[in-house]
Amino acid sequence: MSTDPALYPSERLAQVADAVRAADLDVLLLTPGPDLRYVTGYDAKQLERLTCLVVPARREAFLVVPALELKAAQASPAGALSLEIVTWEETGHPFGLIKKAVGDPREIALSDRMWALHALQFRDAFPGARQHLASTVLSPLRMRKSAAEIAALAAAGEAIDRVHANVPRWLKTGLTERQVGAKIAEAIIAEGHVQVDFVIVGSGPNAASPHHEVSDRVIQDGDVVVVDIGGTMPSGYCSDCTRTYAMGHAPDDFTKYYEVLHTAQEAATRSVRPGVTAESVDRAARELIADAGYGQWFIHRTGHGIGLESHEDPYIVAGNTIPLEAGMAFSIEPGIYPGPHGARIEDIVVCADPAATGSGVQLMNNAPRDLVIV
Ligand code: ZN
């Protein structure tokens, strides 16, 4: 499994250490998960045995791993960094080992996805310290994607587009959502992902439940089917794309609001460029849907950031006044769910520098957005 070395550049660790100092933190503690992978390239499993990257403000960073994980850590991109790897044996005390090295910190930051099993042991090891989320230092870095990260998201987008291109072959009346979902999950892997993150096949009334996954409901003629799928690529970067399908024909009232949704999704996409706020992109979709009379049925935010996690900063939601910058990646996925059916259209987009690319937005998904009648 080879990944582009530019995805996890060796200078990132020093950049993170600078951010730790700039935030007046004493130490950043990252257990396995997207934060650890972002900083070191090490895709470690989350286990009860402690693996932890320790980034102190005033000394060199080091990686603590259980002795039995040493070979895996060395084989990962972390092994190529100038990073000391400290092992602990089965009867050892990794929290004590870290405490000995970093002393008595006042301000510590823990990876957002750290298990309570470890967070509470860090609280006991450093009873005088205030705990912060690692995202206070990492989110501003992770939000601004490099060219290599954007290329990884584009590859993920192409892979999931290939799956959607084949969905009409698997969507058949008489099959259950679960049966169709199993075929789609297989295809997500076959098209290059290493992991299926989610498969939503919402048919008939289930199309009006945005986070319905699959059920044993049998797909019927005249159903609308919302298919929202995503996975993780070998690079670590995620895909996420929704298309809405209709079986045989679509109800008239549905066709009317699908066109409103289509227009709103396009308008929100066109509104993306550096300097506009995240909430203004939400507003671009929401105003059109509200003006057409469907505002009460658009019951979620317009989008979420994406990268090493399928939901991360920046969130495209009212109240988020962060100005978008070139390199920020997020979904644009308005939906209308009046029941007994519903619809959503979702693409991943990247805010771009118009001077460099000729447009303020790059699309990671390019499957057609018109309603597909199966
Ligand atoms: Zn999404």
Ligand code: ZN
């Ligand atoms: Zn989605």
Ligand code: ZN
């Ligand atoms: Zn259309």
